[in-house]
Amino acid sequence: MNCIIIDDEEMARTIIEGMISNTPQVMLVGCFSNAIEAIKFLNQNAVDLIFLDIHMPGFTGFDFIQTIKNPPKIVLTTSDKDFAITAFEYDCIVDYLVKPLSIDRFNKSVQKAFSSNNTVIPSEAESLDEETHKILYVNIDRRLIKIDLPSINIIEAKGDYILIKTEKKNYTVHSTLKKIEDKLPGNMFLKVHRSYVINFQKIIDIEDNSVLIEKDVIPISRSNRGELMKKLNLL
Amino acid sequence: MIEEHPNLIQVNEICGSNIDFKTKLIYILKSELISEIDTYQKNLSLNNYIECAENVHKLKHKISILGLEKSYEIAVFFEEDLRKSNLKRKVEFDEILNSMLAFTADL
Numbered sequence: 001m002n003c004i005i006i007d008d009e010e011m012a013r014t015i016i017e018g019m020i021s022n023t024p025q026v027m028l029v030g031c032f033s034n035a036i037e038a039i040k041f042l043n044q045n046a047v048d049l050i051f052l053d054i055h056m057p058g059f060t061g062f063d064f065i066q067t068i069k070n071p072p073k074i075v076l077t078t079s080d081k082d083f084a085i086t087a088f089e090y091d092c093i094v095d096y097l098v099k100p101l102s103i104d105r106f107n108k109s110v111q112k113a114f115s116s117n118n119t120v121i122p123s124e125a126e127s128l129d130e131e132t133h134k135i136l137y138v139n140i141d142r143r144l145i146k147i148d149l150p151s152i153n154i155i156e157a158k159g160d161y162i163l164i165k166t167e168k169k170n171y172t173v174h175s176t177l178k179k180i181e182d183k184l185p186g187n188m189f190l191k192v193h194r195s196y197v198i199n200f201q202k203i204i205d206i207e208d209n210s211v212l213i214e215k216d217v218i219p220i221s222r223s224n225r226g227e228l229m230k231k232l233n234l235l
Numbered sequence: 236m237i238e239e240h241p242n243l244i245q246v247n248e249i250c251g252s253n254i255d256f257k258t259k260l261i262y263i264l265k266s267e268l269i270s271e272i273d274t275y276q277k278n279l280s281l282n283n284y285i286e287c288a289e290n291v292h293k294l295k296h297k298i299s300i301l302g303l304e305k306s307y308e309i310a311v312f313f314e315e316d317l318r319k320s321n322l323k324r325k326v327e328f329d330e331i332l333n334s335m336l337a338f339t340a341d342l
Contacts, residue, residue, distance in 0.1 A: 079295045100300045
């Protein structure tokens with residue numbers, strides 16, 4: 001996720017810059033002392049996140065938001081607590097940080113920006129290719145194994161582990177169904193039972209309470225059946 | 236008279252063990268503080284109270300970063316007062332600025 005800072009105060013920019021440098025998931029691509037310079041930059045470059053001061057001479061943070069088309073995610077940074085209600089009238093504003101910023105609060109803001117963007121922060125154990133959303137890395141015996149998401153047929157819960165069945169190979173990974181489910185694209189995967197997530201593009205046939213994927217018959221719980229039907233291209 | 240003194244607790248928390256970053260931050264804090272106070276005084280001398288309120292607003296961040304909680308509250312009120320051309324808190328606010336200048340001069 002790349003970001004810029006807009007703040008007329010050099011000390012504020014420096015502090016945020018320092019915090020960003022300790023946050024590997026975020027890359028600083030520009031630092032501006034006024035909104036006009038930032039707008040020029042944004043006309044040429046796309047960014048995912050802006051740390052924006054509200055109170056700037058001549059052109060406030062809110063003026064800035066109203067000026068740019070399709071604003072990215074914005075975290076407001078300000079000494080004023082009074083603008084919080086106004087701030088959340090804007091869909092693009094994901095958080096509101098009151099100066100002086102603390103590291104913990106800053107980190108929470110970044111997390112909010114990620115979650116509001118439906119972007120998964122890559123962890124040491126597993127990471128999702130942000131551009132294609134088609135790759136998953138899983139930690140098996142201290143090795144990170146790359147799995148192409150379209151090759152996955154079924155993921156089955158097995159106590160503290162999950163069994164990932166792909167077209168060629170099966171992988172047993174120490175994780176939960178919920179955790180992996182959160183990292184899978186919804187246009188390919190669906191939880192159909194408390195113990196199963198399936199790649200619904202691999203379904204061969206469906207009976208009342210089960211689906212066939214390759215040679216595996218997977219049960220469908222009554223509560224998940226409707227959601228599955230919505231995902232399928234039914235005639 | 237405010238019974239509190241500037242400190243580097245916040246600065247240390249932000250910088251952690253990164254000495255180079257702390258040196259850079261303190262340098263910027265000192266130089267920008269001098270410049271902001273200078274602008275504030277010029278606007279005050281010209282009776283530009285709205286601009287002066289903007290200067291006080293900007294100074295609030297430095298007041299808070301130096302751990303001056305009560306002083307910060309005074310600055311909030313002084314900023315509001317200035318927007319109404321009211322200078323009743325000027326002496327008190329100037330004392331805050333002087334204590335910050337004295338503290339940062341020794342850094």
